[in-house]
Amino acid sequence: MSAPDPDPLARERAHLAASRAALRAMREDVQALDIRDVTANWVNAAVLERQIEERIKALADLSGTPLFFGRLDYLHSTQEGQRFYIGRRHVHDADGDPMVIDWRAPVSQPFYRASKKDPQDVRLRRRFGYTGGDLTAYEDERLSDPGEEERTSRLLQAEIERPRVGPMRDIVATIQPEQDEIVRSGLSGTVCVQGGPGTGKTAVGLHRVAYLLYAHRERLARTGTLVIGPNRSFLHYIEQVLPALGELEVQQATVEDLVGAHVEVRGADDAATAVVKGDARMAEVLRRALRSHVSMPTEPVVVVRGSRRWRIPAYEVEEIVRELLARDMRYGAARDALPQRIAHAVLVRMEAAGEAPDDRVQDAVARNAAVKAAVKAIWPAVDPAKLVLRLLSDAAFLAAHADGVLSEDEQKTLLWARPPRGVKSAKWSAADAVLIDETADLVARTQSLGHVVLDEAQDLSPMQYRAVGRRCSTGSATVLGDLAQGTTPWATESWADALRHLGKGDALVEELTAGFRVPRDVIAYASRLLPHIAPGLAEVRSVRENPGSLEVRAVAGDERDEAVVAACRASLEREGSVGLIAADARVPELAGALRAAGLPFLAPGEETTAGARLTLVPASLAKGLEYDYVVLDEPAAVVDGEPDERTGLRRLYVALTRAVSGLKVLHTAPLPAQLDPR
Template sequence: MSTPAADPVDPVDPLSHERAHLASSRAALRSMREDVEALDIRDVAANRVSAEALAHQIELRVKALADLSDTPLFFGRLDYLHAPGAERAEGAEGERFYIGRRHVHDADGDPMVIDWRAPVSQSFYRASKKDPMDVGLRRRFGYTGGDLTAYEDERLSDPAEAARTSRLLQREIERPRVGPMRDIVATIQPEQDEIVRSGLTGTVCVQGGPGTGKTAVGLHRVAYLLYAHRERLARTGTLVIGPNRSFLHYIEQVLPALGELAVRQATVDDLVARVEVRGTDDAAAAMVKGDARMARVLRRALYAQVSMPTEPVMVVRGSRRWRVPAYELEAIVGELLDRGIRYGAAREALPQRIAHAVLVQMERSGEAPDDRVQDAVARNSAVKAAVKAVWPAVDPAKLVLRLLTDAEFLAEHAEGVLDADEQKTVLWAKTVRSVKSAKWSAADAVLIDEATDLVERTHSLGHVVLDEAQDLSPMQYRAVGRRCTTGSATVLGDLAQGTTPWATRSWAEALEHLGKPEAVVEELTAGFRVPTDVIAYASRLLPHIAPGLRAVASVRENPGVFEVRPVDGVEGVIDAVREALREEGSIGLIAADGRVPALVEGLAAAGLSPLAPGEETTRETRLTVVPASLAKGLEYDFVVLDEPAAVVDGEPDERTGLRRLYVALTRAVSGLVVTHGVALPTQLL
């Protein structure tokens, strides 16, 4: 049972009472962990494999029950007016629930902390004065490290108490950070919670500007789905896809902090890593290779390997000969082609179909063959030879290599799909003769993945989160979509932050390529992380990079620091960095990729040792130098942005450059200083 809301022994000093409950809850969590550690499984498992699997599950459970000393075990309390499910009669006794990151129970099994994902916890995020959801009191807790230091009450059922913004909530949102991304479980807003708790069967696309929490929403949705559908997702699997390794390192601690340890994280390049990527494409070639039309070219090239039989098959068994005529073989092949099944599956079915035709003849002659006879016929050398001639095995990488090196082969299968200039753009030199010697690009690897799926179906997961999706090509969307054909997805992105030449133009188009055209598109427009002056300055670029897209409205009370500062050379940039280091939290120096080496050299000469993106900040080492190309998805308390014009000029065209600049401008959580020695882009003036 939970604690009664109308607790008669609630002391005069509520903070002491809450600290006591925190201490008791931590002790109960330790007991839960010790109980799991003490489990004896020596005589439980039937074999070694089962024993290892069970031991692994126990190990994960022990890790999930870890008490993180600097993380609040619970962050809120709900006092309900009535017991759940009871009639709301006057005088009915409600219950009290402490809301936290994981469930904790005492020795009798009674809950001391309720998991934030449980249905009863939903009111903590959605209850309001307008709709109190039977909550009499909502209490939020403030912490310093892992110590409970403050509380704040909202009496939702009291009409005399005016609605107000929670200062503890605002302070937690604006709190400086050092290290990787934190969870937002204590600060989830109603519109975010609605997305987090959306069902497993539906795909959701979240359009969100900088600081709206879309990444956190996606990660918390995974955690919620694992709670609500654990058995199903344990079988089918979950995956988080990010744009690069630096981003994945930044977010990798969020799910473990919520007790979820089994979610795989990867980039799109990781998913399609069937060949070693050693080459690069220019923008024009990458655009063509990333176009969805390439899927049609690949399908044509693959199924062109199938040829209609012109000779009969003669199967010899003992003293009897069985002849399958060419016209019957042609009908079998035609039927398999018409069914549209995978190339490899059809090739495996073909010998069985031929064998079945032989068995029909046997039965007509009075024999009674069984399945073993059919299998034996399917393995007959004559049948194998016919299959090899009609439906040959295909290596996907070799097929792509031939398309990229054989102009006639490409022209034959790209006719009416790619024009002559596009074909010429993707062709390699004919000197490349083997898969191993080829210098494959990232776009080539996606083509090979597409061809592989045409041959053999890609394994589908139960749920996939795709972050920074706006930068994917149509073919990359297809690669991700293959990983969730029988599952669902959470797609996260911002059309204004697309920085590739093939960046997404509309979510409807992207979702079509993903194979999820029925997905619901939600928009987050409330900015919780970026200060008002910073987002207002960056939003000057929106009419030029994403006409019609609504600007983010910052809801932060703290206006933050914002300054545009003319400087003279690297020394002026370093002075701005030194000033930022006087503030609390992480510091990011963002610059055009080409200017990073000179800035790193200047910092070293000034006695400052910066980190590279992906390296974890600490209280002692808080400065990271970030190339603009890697800034997407990252956040820093204070940002010094070096030379905006160089960021724009570092991209192949102005529109992409302005989008890259928009990303760089919106990485700051508490303050931004823009330094420049040359004129600013006119779009910022």
């Protein structure tokens, strides 16, 4: 048995310093590469140069980010390297021996899953505490010691409760066993994560991407990955998580970004119109409208080659057209196939006449003017935006293709009161852009990525799910959301329905119920709304007690703004970020009050500065964000700001659950009755 280490903290600090030096050496080795030594081709040189630049970025040593956060000592391992330091990336010494193991490596898995009941051959698990980039503490769990009781890690708890300042950070040091199972699930399957506020579903989704890129890097390098969020503020908030884990190639977008390439969105729909446009039945209406452009031939196709004339009768061309329609191919692919099929019919006649045509002859016939004219008449090219424009402008055209699919009232809801002259002058809405994207996919297949992460998925319409599903039709997805936080008129009520529209009906649905962000008193208060907004969903069980974290106070109407400013000022006296959340209509008035009081503030998504830790957040943009302290202004106004009570209560549920350390609720109007104790 080895003697106790007289100064373990000093030894660990020495290993940290040596690991940082090794990482610097790894980076310097890459910087020293001369691409002229390996390639003379300028294209290959450009590609290699870009790869080198990305590798240099990935090997950057972030001074404020711990290089490793844990250590595993195995019980029965006898080979050299039985002690493993677990960190955000792999680091090796000059001989290639590992000094830090990537958290995604198989050998790191017991750091997250080993327990007293299942030690997984781990003798000791050590967690490290840091102040900035300096290693200042450690804590040991002797998992194989029957005399040591299992307990909550003090350092783990401190890391979870660390103040939130700036963008979202990774949770690589605090991933819990149930989260780790989702993170390490395979690439081939789609996973849907239902998680209440503070359960870490967004972080789990981002870490799953990082894990998949580690485990399937070559495949995903070819097929691509994408993170889809609800808005730009949210994407800005999460954008540093993956780079902190060394992953620089993952793209981020909103659904509007995905479909916005077709037209410029300049208009907006009322809720009733948007609901109909977002209904999955619109896909059938669009399919019918597109296929209506195909007409059956009435004249034969006559191809002249030299002194010979080859005649394909109309009935035979019709058979070809009907066969292509029956195969339900993409409109554009079938249109491309039609001239080749007609040309093949000509070649059959040539061969019967004793000629020996080859593929070059068939291609030449397919390009013949008579064949091209026939294809243009039978199967004309269709512009997706023009087709949608006609559907929304021409009542007769819409009725012809929505018959039996949409009711007359729904059809009237879709029609523009004043149809625009053309595609460019139309004030397209976000829902219109999705319809055009659907039509574009009916014409030509949308390129599929290897993996897509869809966050805040509960707010998408069926047609938006289809738009996302097209981007991962041959890949997989991680779907993240909370049915209780659905705040759009078309928000999904069932993950089974959502996944079916996404094209991933066989996805595994996991539910996270352990909360690590929102204090227990705060989540319990917000959960009073659950029976009214999402019956049947399990309440979040928060691990954070934080006594005194909730304050609900009534204020006089003429003192409301003054009380809000005072609450913000008091919150700013504590460490961490502060969010003032209010109904959208109240934001201008509160902005004026903050300016008058001399309190600098930010808008959601703006960079934190030395002079501003306070963010003024419209309730409509609060989803997915978090602050150490939240001041919530006038809950009744948040509810009243939505088109119906249920959506308003869901919006309020979101606003109530953004606080990490403390929540102050100030109101002049009576609180919604649903917040009364059950």
